[in-house]
Amino acid sequence: MSLVKILPIKLSAMLLVLLVISPSTIFAEGPRWNANTATVEAPGIIVQFLERKPQYKFWIPGENGAAVYIVIFHKIVEFEDRNNDGIFDPQDTILAEAELTAHDVWNIYAETLSGPNGSTEIRIIMKGLIDVIPKMGPGVGKANVTFVNHIYDRDVETDGYTVAGNRELKIEIIISDWLWHSDTAKLCLEVIFAGHFRGRRGTPHCEEHRIQVRNQNIREIRMRGEDMNMVGVFRFRERVCIREGEQERFCNVNCSHDFQARNAIEYIVYPHFEGVLEHDPSILIEKETTLSDVIIENAPYILLVAILVIVAVVIVVKVRKK
Numbered sequence: 356m357s358l359v360k361i362l363p364i365k366l367s368a369m370l371l372v373l374l375v376i377s378p379s380t381i382f383a384e385g386p387r388w389n390a391n392t393a394t395v396e397a398p399g400i401i402v403q404f405l406e407r408k409p410q411y412k413f414w415i416p417g418e419n420g421a422a423v424y425i426v427i428f429h430k431i432v433e434f435e436d437r438n439n440d441g442i443f444d445p446q447d448t449i450l451a452e453a454e455l456t457a458h459d460v461w462n463i464y465a466e467t468l469s470g471p472n473g474s475t476e477i478r479i480i481m482k483g484l485i486d487v488i489p490k491m492g493p494g495v496g497k498a499n500v501t502f503v504n505h506i507y508d509r510d511v512e513t514d515g516y517t518v519a520g521n522r523e524l525k526i527e528i529i530i531s532d533w534l535w536h537s538d539t540a541k542l543c544l545e546v547i548f549a550g551h552f553r554g555r556r557g558t559p560h561c562e563e564h565r566i567q568v569r570n571q572n573i574r575e576i577r578m579r580g581e582d583m584n585m586v587g588v589f590r591f592r593e594r595v596c597i598r599e600g601e602q603e604r605f606c607n608v609n610c611s612h613d614f615q616a617r618n619a620i621e622y623i624v625y626p627h628f629e630g631v632l633e634h635d636p637s638i639l640i641e642k643e644t645t646l647s648d649v650i651i652e653n654a655p656y657i658l659l660v661a662i663l664v665i666v667a668v669v670i671v672v673k674v675r676k677k
């Protein structure tokens with residue numbers, strides 16, 4: 356059989372293979388938990404809980420050599436808002452501090468559940484009884500802090516927000532039994548942004564802005580390492596839920612940040628509360644589309660067009676030969 360005759364057959368077979376292994380087929384699986392490495396893997400994101408602490412290291416599968424982002428829930432500070440501006444700043448008085456990255460504090464485990472809209476959820480729960488160390492005087496207190504992490508195998512609506520399936524980790528931070536040092540004090544959650552870019556540890560360039568999702572105010576911090584087309588995103592609602600006995604109320608969250616070349620920190624301020632406070636950030640990575648991505652994504656169609664052109668040329672050549 357001549358090359359002219361078998362070429363279209365070969366190319367058609369290649370096209371078939373490419374269509375069969377298209378991205379939707381590769382990414383058909385949902386999230387999986389690996390207890391040994393404290394890592395949850397989904398087609399659009401991998402999240403590792405560094406040292407089994409609330410230090411979220413996350414990247415797009417296969418892209419860990421390019422960009423890995425790290426969100427560290429570093430500490431909770433109890434402070435008196437001296438200048439009454441709602442944010443934590445140098446004018447305020449620190450009353451106590453609780454490190455969230457201390458050793459031997461966190462108990463981490465995962466379960467698989469049926470989520471909304473027929474989804475499957477991997478829920479990773481990290482519970483800790485943390486030391487609350489006063490700035491003045493003796494007596495170390497304790498507080499319960501829990502991070503409940505949700506990832507779904509498809510887009511899921513929760514409380515007016517769509518959690519992106521397979522690529523967004525929704526976090527609930529739950530603080531309870533805080534032994535206050537003042538009846539008017541507030542809490543500040545300190546969150547540090549870091550990363551590894553092309554194998555080197557670095558601080559991402561961070562930008563913060565507000566987005567509106569169905570009349571809700573959401574803060575969004577976009578992290579970018581060097582010239583990456585993969586943007587690390589940290590979002591949180593500007594609202595917390597406080598449960599005091601049977602009562603449930605919602606309060607605004609204030610925040611400020613200090614984004615510099617060598618460190619990037621977000622200061623989230625929670626109001627004074629008795630009982631339980633719940634706040635809900637989330638993390639994901641958004642990949643900005645480049646020309647090569649467009650070509651790779653549309654490879655089967657580009658190949659189809661190429662085959663049609665080749666077949667047309669072959670036919671024209673054959674017709675002319677006759």
Ligand SMILES: [Ca+2]
Nearest residue numbers: 440442444447
């Ligand atoms: Ca202040």
